Amino acid sequence: MDFWISQLFNGVSYGALLFLLAGGLSLIFGMMRIVNMTHGSYYLLGGYVALTVIWRGGNFVLAVLLGALAIAAVGIGEWNAFLKRLSGQELGQVLTTMGFALIFQDLALLIWGGDPYTIPVPAVLSGAYTVGQLYFPVYRIFIVAVAALVAVVLWLVLERTRIGAMMRATVDDPEMARGVGINVYLISMAVFALGATLAALAGAVAGGFVGVYPGADFEILPYAFVVVIVGGMGSLKGALIGSLMVGLLDNFGKALFPELSYFTLFAPMAAILAVRPTGLFGRA
């Protein structure tokens, strides 16, 4: 029983981290149909910027926020200069964003060196709660809390505000949205920036948990894609459920069938796609 409870907790908390990462990717996908290979780089750079802020004497919260905001700027720049011209050209998007991913990877190595780092977390967030034989690390609970907060805020913004309505309209039908006077350009840019911000936030938060190190970008990228594919692009609910599914499948797969652990992750996904090519909650 203990085994199942703690693995469930592990899966959910890892899923929460994935949600932060993939939520942004899903937004970018859904809204602009942009396949963004740079998403892993935002994650990595977010961690590095947060680390730098802490080195310069900033506190944890400031570091996480500054990391997220700095990468939003990077994302806006990339989108404005290149990606906005490539709508509808998947190949162009893949190659351009891959190019950026390689460039960011190399720049990160140049700027921060190749040493692996962890982001020091405040004392309140370290340690663990114990319940009988079970341990629940505080930092993992913190990640779940952040993810929950982000999910709620995103949901409120998308479903309950004017700007959210404009965003949804742009997702559903950009032409129509333009027709009714929505500034599709600004909305698109905002969504892209939001996506990048979320990835960077994930990177900064993950920095206190798995560290910041060269290679983290391409390590995490397939997971983000998997979540989005399973959940369906552009769907917040899809990203949330997809993240939890991937987190749990990954955890239980590794614990129960170590030899097939990635197979147990990717094969169910392929099965879902075989039935629903647009993912669980995706709209064609």
Add this chain to the structure above:
Amino acid sequence: MTRRALAPGTPRIAIAIVFGLLAVSPPFVSSFLQALLTQAVIYAILAMSLDVVLGYIGLASLGHAAYLGLGAYSVGILATRHGAGFWVTLTVGVLLATAVAAVFGLVALRATGVYFLMITLALGMVVWGLAHRWVSLTQGDNGISGVPRPDLGLPWSFAHAIPFYYLVFTAFLVAFGVLRGIVRSPFGATLVGIRESESRMRTLGYHVWLHKYIGFIIAGGVGGFAGVLWAYDNGFVSPADLELSTSVEILLMVALGGRGTLLGPALGAGLIVFLKNLVSVYTQRWLLILGAVYIGTIVYAPEGIVGALRQWTKGERAWAGR
């Protein structure tokens, strides 16, 4: 050189010269260059196979490295553990890749555009995951080393660089011949028709899905073929060959050369192989340069080098391979 100076036959002559050089020059260059040429030619086969999907069907696949891996692992496992010879590994490698493509095609071809891209990515990751984790079969991250060079019972040994290069070059000619035959056949013309307008072809009574499916399978099989050669060339197979970044790199090769032209992607493959290996000799910042090539290709040559040349010469019909 002025535009007028380029006779319609010029591209044909240029191609003939390149093929001639590929056939004649290897014995006269350093063996480092020989090694690079061998790699380039193998990647050229792989890029041409992807071109069937990307250039002729018009779908961008993000999982093509899977077929390279299937071919390569067939060799790695059969040759080192069961002492299988070249023809056995070749047959198994190609058939396995073809069979897997037949299964993947069923799933992937339900979608188009971004969705196709994502599904192929996921399927590619399935194969990578098995290579990475099914340790008892693949030896996981250790990879499989000690793959011997093939012995075809011929008087010269393929352990030497030059005979092996000619083996690979012959394989390239075969692959090129087969693929060219396919894309120039009525079947190939139908694929292009589907790429241009699926609905029109459907109205005309073509079985659109079946055509795409067959094209997809052919691409997988030829990809496996390249994988077989790749394993023999390196003497080594590892999950790194199946990573997402490899799949993206093959896409780059096709796009850089010019999709839908077969020889363009082959050229792109050669350029990327040489770029990666030669630039890294001069600078450790070669990733920056490779990244710039990715972006530059899309910004400056969205139709690839062949596309750019065509526009330049306007000698459109003269270009071979289409």
Add this chain to the structure above:
Amino acid sequence: MGGKVIGSILAALVLVATWGPGAAWAQKGPIKIGFLAPMTGGAAQVGKDMVNGLTMWLEEHGHIIAGRKVEVIVEDTQGQPNVALTKLRKLVESDKVQVLAGGLFAHVGYALAPKVDEYRIPMLYPVMAADDLTQRKPARWVVRTGWTSSQPSHPFGEWVVKTLGYKRVVTIGIDYAFGWEVVGGFQKTFEEAGGQIIQKLWPPLGTTDFAPYLSQVRRDADAVFALMVAASSLRFPRQYADAGLKARLPLLGGGTTFDEFVLPSLGDEAIGGISPLIYSAAIDTPVNRRFVKEYRARYGKVPSYYSESCYTTGQWINDAAKSIGGDVEDREKFLAALRKVEVPDAPRGPVKLDAYGNPIQNIYVRKVEKKDGELWNTVIQTFPAVSQFGKYKPEEFLKQPVYDRNFPPCKYC
């Protein structure tokens, strides 16, 4: 730092170009060392440590070996076997190097060895530790100046039972050859001394989240033996502590689990970790104190075993070349000389090769402690002159298969 390396290579090149054939040493041209290391990708920092080690030795000796100028050509392997193979060809064919060195990761070592034998050019392996390269599948032209993966584990396993008194241990090892060999060597001597391995877990290379494994760890153990590499060494101790294990089960490890190159990034959760290795920056000898001080002055950080091993490799090439009067073009003679080298005063202690071409050297049991606000691997026990076969007779030892996932079998699981 990369710029520095390139700079020094360029400088060497310029020197060679401008001095011309008039200079006395140039009658035969410079000695060219081809050096393979990952300079990009996830292991770039290790590559840097390696290059720094060799560069430091050369700088201290004016880039002269046996009266001849030395030129180092560094090639980036990206940590990948096929890239390493291509670069090896380039170094041999285009650059015409006389000696090769470097490399990282056991599988790269296995991939390179046959090629090295084919080229018949000596290659020194300061880091790549795959057991069989000097055991069951020896490569004639490979000279190991580093270690075998299981070498430090052998004395350590027995020591854990006898000194620490732990009888039941759970192992968590990264799932590839290096991990299998380190864990296997530990299990062999640990169980022969009366201990029991009660569980073996194998997370894959690149695991970010160890929770699925940590929550399986059996709580009725006395300790955990973990083998981590690279970035996983960074996250493991914290996740181990967060899972509440640190308080209950002491953490032992293979040497790389508490690598000098991650120590500065680790927090207090790593304190108390015990691991064996061929080197510790905290070895308290005059030679090593000087080495650490100098290295720090140059590169701003504490040397790792990667740095030390490549530094000693510079010395190694020097001693061999000197003993044959600088005639490194005679490859057979050079190889024989390389195999005869003994370095009595390397920073890690005395080093010489056994009959199989692997160093006999000290193994240090190290404990992570905090001194002046920094984490150090304090040496708590030294096993002098340990061979790769430990206390076993080579012929006997070689009858067993190479350590892997299932060997030794887990009898008490």
